[in-house]
Amino acid sequence: MGVALLAEPPAESDGVAVPISDDALIAQTLAGRGDAFGMLVDRYERAVYHLAYRTVRDVEEAKDATQEAWVKAYRALGSFRPGAKFSTWIFTIVYRVCCDRLAKRKRFTGAEIPDVADPTPGPAATYEAAEDAARLRRAIDALPEKYRAVITLFHLQGKQYEEIATVLGLPLGTVKTHLFRAKDLLRAALSDGAAPRRTS
Numbered sequence: 196m197g198v199a200l201l202a203e204p205p206a207e208s209d210g211v212a213v214p215i216s217d218d219a220l221i222a223q224t225l226a227g228r229g230d231a232f233g234m235l236v237d238r239y240e241r242a243v244y245h246l247a248y249r250t251v252r253d254v255e256e257a258k259d260a261t262q263e264a265w266v267k268a269y270r271a272l273g274s275f276r277p278g279a280k281f282s283t284w285i286f287t288i289v290y291r292v293c294c295d296r297l298a299k300r301k302r303f304t305g306a307e308i309p310d311v312a313d314p315t316p317g318p319a320a321t322y323e324a325a326e327d328a329a330r331l332r333r334a335i336d337a338l339p340e341k342y343r344a345v346i347t348l349f350h351l352q353g354k355q356y357e358e359i360a361t362v363l364g365l366p367l368g369t370v371k372t373h374l375f376r377a378k379d380l381l382r383a384a385l386s387d388g389a390a391p392r393r394t395s
Contacts, residue, residue, distance in 0.1 A: 217281040224272060232272070236265055239282060242352055243289050249347040250293035252336055260296055264289035286352070286362045290344060297340065334384040342377035349374055 215234070223231035243264060248257035268288050275284060335343060344363055348354040354362070360370045 218277060221272060221275060221281065224269075232269055235281065239285055240265075242282070243285055246286055246344070246347055246352070247289050247293055249335065249343045250290060250340060251296060252343075256296060257293075260289060260292045264292045267292065280358070282352075283354075283358050283361055286348065286354075287364075290362055291364075331381075331385065334381050337384070338377055338380055342373050342380065345370060345373040346377040346381070 217235065217238075220231045220235050224235070240261070244257060244261045247260040247264070248254065251257050251260060264285065268285055271288075275281070335346060338346065345359060348359045348362060349356075356367055356370050356374075359365075360367045363370065365373075
């Protein structure tokens with residue numbers, strides 16, 4: 196990544212400034228511009244906090260985990276591989292931070308269920324039929340941690356299976372299995388109004 200990026204003004208298209216790319220902001224940060232990293236934080240802070248909260252289910256701990264993840268990201272930025280997706284990288288960091296915190300609280304089981312490909316379509320119809328968004332959030336919050344993380348990344352962050360596998364450090368088949376199970380639990384919860392029954 197070239198330092199020359201520092202001298203280049205934001206590109207314009209029909210008089211409208213084009214947002215600086217993540218790679219350019221990373222290059223500027225590595226060249227000593229702290230405000231460039233601040234722009235990266237502004238760009239992803241909400242999504243990072245959202246994943247942290249869905250994982251640890253505690254507002255204050257999610258804030259702490261988010262802050263810890265950004266500090267780790269800043270210190271490790273020199274190891275970021277050019278061409279990779281920054282969002283996947285930072286999501287991986289915050290998820291690992293959250294897992295470490297859950298392990299310390301002895302609430303993270305790490306149990307897996309057998310790898311089975313997901314043979315069903317996504318629950319878009321179920322989501323569209325849910326009249327109350329708060330009810331859906333409560334249903335997601337009631338899922339076991341490993342399912343919450345997958346459903347958050349897939350449906351709320353729009354990540355593909357391969358990216359989720361990278362973030363969570365899981366085999367692709369396990370990601371599909373978790374997503375399949377999470378969708379089943381959510382369908383049941385949203386159809387009968389009850390929160391999903393917790394499973395390990």
